[in-house]
Amino acid sequence: MFVKIVTTEKELEDAYFIRKKVFVEEQNVPVEIEIDEFENDATHFVLYDGNKPIGAGRVRQLGDTLKVERICVLDTYRHKGCGKLIMDKAEEVARDKAIKKLKLNAQSHAERFYQKLGYETVSDVFMEAGIPHVTMIKTIS
Numbered sequence: 001m002f003v004k005i006v007t008t009e010k011e012l013e014d015a016y017f018i019r020k021k022v023f024v025e026e027q028n029v030p031v032e033i034e035i036d037e038f039e040n041d042a043t044h045f046v047l048y049d050g051n052k053p054i055g056a057g058r059v060r061q062l063g064d065t066l067k068v069e070r071i072c073v074l075d076t077y078r079h080k081g082c083g084k085l086i087m088d089k090a091e092e093v094a095r096d097k098a099i100k101k102l103k104l105n106a107q108s109h110a111e112r113f114y115q116k117l118g119y120e121t122v123s124d125v126f127m128e129a130g131i132p133h134v135t136m137i138k139t140i141s
Contacts, residue, residue, distance in 0.1 A: 001054070001082065003089040006044035014053035015044045022072035029129045034070075045089050047073065047082055057086045059093055066094040068104040087117055091140055100139055108132040
């Protein structure tokens with residue numbers, strides 16, 4: 001398995017395919033919320049198992065912070081280290097841009113996953129797309 005920064009239209013389609021599978025079909029997020037106005041401002045990732053896309057995510061630079069968004073893995077690949085591979089790539093992008101602070105809005109059920117990666121919860125629970133979330137941050141060296 002490997003994570004690729006999206007550079008082609010096909011790779012972007014792979015990222016959208018995974019995001020729609022997980023967020024739209026599985027979690028019932030409206031597609032107009034999932035595919036948003038920030039797509040062109042983001043750096044997108046796809047996690048591949050051979051040629052098969054199995055995970056995705058994106059990051060956006062907001063000042064001195066890198067916002068990690070849309071992290072998702074197909075259900076049959078969860079709990080196998082796939083999410084960590086995507087998050088490692090996000091941190092690599094942050095380091096390449098000399099950014100030390102990462103921020104994300106985690107679905108509440110994934111809060112422990114991000115805590116294990118060193119993220120700290122900095123908000124109360126709030127609703128986003130009808131799903132409970134918390135804001136989390138991490139500082140990297």
